[in-house]
Amino acid sequence: MPNILLIDDDPTFCLMLRTFLQKQQYNVQTAYTAEEGLRLLKGQPFDLVLTDFRLPDRDGIELLSQIRVYSTTVPVILMTTYADIRTAVRAIKMGAFEYITKPINPDETLLTIKKALQKKAEEPAGKARAGVSGNFAFVSGRSPEAAKIEDYIALIAPTNMSVIIEGESGTGKEFVARKIHLSSKRHDKPYVAIDCGALSKDLAASELFGYVKGAFTGALNNKEGQFEAASGGTLFLDEIGNLSYEVQVQLLRALQERKVKKIGSTTDTEVDVRIIAATNEDLVQAVSRGEFREDLYHRLNEFKINTTPLRERTQDIMQFAEHFLQQANQELERNVTGFDAEATIVLENYAWPGNLRELRNVVRRSVLLATSNQITLQQLPPEIVEPAPTFVAAAPTSFTAEPEPQLATDLRSATGQSERELILAMLERVKYNKSKAARLLNIDRKTLYNKLRQYNIEA
Numbered sequence: 024m025p026n027i028l029l030i031d032d033d034p035t036f037c038l039m040l041r042t043f044l045q046k047q048q049y050n051v052q053t054a055y056t057a058e059e060g061l062r063l064l065k066g067q068p069f070d071l072v073l074t075d076f077r078l079p080d081r082d083g084i085e086l087l088s089q090i091r092v093y094s095t096t097v098p099v100i101l102m103t104t105y106a107d108i109r110t111a112v113r114a115i116k117m118g119a120f121e122y123i124t125k126p127i128n129p130d131e132t133l134l135t136i137k138k139a140l141q142k143k144a145e146e147p148a149g150k151a152r153a154g155v156s157g158n159f160a161f162v163s164g165r166s167p168e169a170a171k172i173e174d175y176i177a178l179i180a181p182t183n184m185s186v187i188i189e190g191e192s193g194t195g196k197e198f199v200a201r202k203i204h205l206s207s208k209r210h211d212k213p214y215v216a217i218d219c220g221a222l223s224k225d226l227a228a229s230e231l232f233g234y235v236k237g238a239f240t241g242a243l244n245n246k247e248g249q250f251e252a253a254s255g256g257t258l259f260l261d262e263i264g265n266l267s268y269e270v271q272v273q274l275l276r277a278l279q280e281r282k283v284k285k286i287g288s289t290t291d292t293e294v295d296v297r298i299i300a301a302t303n304e305d306l307v308q309a310v311s312r313g314e315f316r317e318d319l320y321h322r323l324n325e326f327k328i329n330t331t332p333l334r335e336r337t338q339d340i341m342q343f344a345e346h347f348l349q350q351a352n353q354e355l356e357r358n359v360t361g362f363d364a365e366a367t368i369v370l371e372n373y374a375w376p377g378n379l380r381e382l383r384n385v386v387r388r389s390v391l392l393a394t395s396n397q398i399t400l401q402q403l404p405p406e407i408v409e410p411a412p413t414f415v416a417a418a419p420t421s422f423t424a425e426p427e428p429q430l431a432t433d434l435r436s437a438t439g440q441s442e443r444e445l446i447l448a449m450l451e452r453v454k455y456n457k458s459k460a461a462r463l464l465n466i467d468r469k470t471l472y473n474k475l476r477q478y479n480i481e482a
């Protein structure tokens with residue numbers, strides 16, 4: 024029976040959800056605060072964490088970083104209200120598996136839990152996803168922006184050039200990467216995807232390059248790296264901006280010399296791998312801040328594709344909505360045929376800060392709630408039907424890289440033990456880049472160094 028950790032500060036809600044999940048054959052442990060949840064997580068392994076996005080003692084982003092300190096692989100599902108959805112969407116790029124919106128729908132929750140557990144089972148190492156799944160259905164869209172992406176894919180796919188795909192979270196970067204692979208000569212060779220955002224500094228090198236038995240404590244057997252696993256095919260590096268400087272150096276070497284060296288080995292192995300990298304941030308800015316190596320950037324940037332936010336390609340919204348409707352019908356065994364006129368207007372006019380992922384989730388939820396064969400306003404989240412003016416206005420009008428706003432947190436509001444944990448979690452997230460950590464914690468470097476000493480943190 025899979026073990027689920029449920030964190031929510033509402034005891035009645037916890038009890039209801041726990042009872043429901045236990046009936047579905049899950050072991051559930053509950054915690055009413057983030058602190059309590061983290062303590063449980065530290066003490067025992069869980070297969071999944073289901074947590075409220077706003078807890079009395081932490082917000083979801085902060086909690087997510089701390090969960091990652093204790094477990095880099097446990098899937099985390101966030102339960103959020105629509106008011107927090109932009110932040111929740113950002114949490115996805117920090118490695119949350121999925122978000123579901125409150126009020127919780129039991130069927131949707133169950134479906135999301137099943138998918139998360141299935142994905143975890145398919146990726147025992149937690150990091151790499153090999154192969155393109157059989158039901159990969161790429162929708163192109165009718166807008167000029169979609170046509171441009173399609174043209175670029177057709178142009179670039181047959182070559183061996185490295186590609187950077189840049190765009191907001193949920194705009195379909197990984198889908199573009201898979202499409203490039205499937206349209207390339209390498210289509211019958213492996214496609215391996217790695218989420219660099221979910222890899223700790225130590226793990227990244229061994230995951231990418233592998234290690235030999237005895238290279239370090241715990242290296243009990245030889246391990247093949249994902250470079251080798253992708254041999255002849257394509258390696259998709261998601262959230263490339265999160266790789267530590269050291270790993271960037273190793274990656275550059277692998278790309279330039281077409282050779283990798285396992286950790287602890289003295290010999291090189293030749294590799295023939297095409298690299299596609301994706302990023303939510305503007306790598307040029309990361310280069311100018313000294314956080315991303317310029318030489319690696321140029322090596323990867325043989326071609327760049329920008330995925331357009333959905334609000335700038337409104338022509339495509341209904342085509343995607345119809346596609347997600349058919350997918351949901353299949354998954355949920357329903358037979359909803361379409362959207363009524365009012366619902367269509369609302370979908371076309373909403374700003375979709377979470378892009379295609381948000382649209383997919385809204386459609387899936389509406390299909391679950393549908394009482395007739397058409398989706399009406401009743402099934403759409405009220406926040407979409409009548410978005411708060413500030414909410415829409417807050418959506419950026421174009422893709423501009425804000426300097427890690429999703430991570431930024433003010434250390435000055437934390438005290439004692441939680442301050443220590445916050446610093447540790449932040450260091451982990453930014454791969455021990457202290458300048459970056461200080462900036463995101465809103466303190467200066469000197470203060471950070473003082474605190475590292477004060478809390479006995481070696482970084």
Ligand SMILES: Nc1ncnc2c1ncn2[C@@H]1O[C@H](COP(=O)(O)OP(=O)(O)OP(=O)(O)O)[C@@H](O)[C@H]1O
Nearest residue numbers: 116160161162192193194195196197198379380383
């Ligand atoms: N071209 C497409 N056709 C059909 N569905 C798509 C397409 N692009 C994206 N989607 C849907 O949107 C979801 C999010 O897309 P994807 O994971 O590729 O986005 P992303 O930009 O890589 O997001 P992130 O930066 O958060 O990792 C996909 O799981 C898929 O359901």
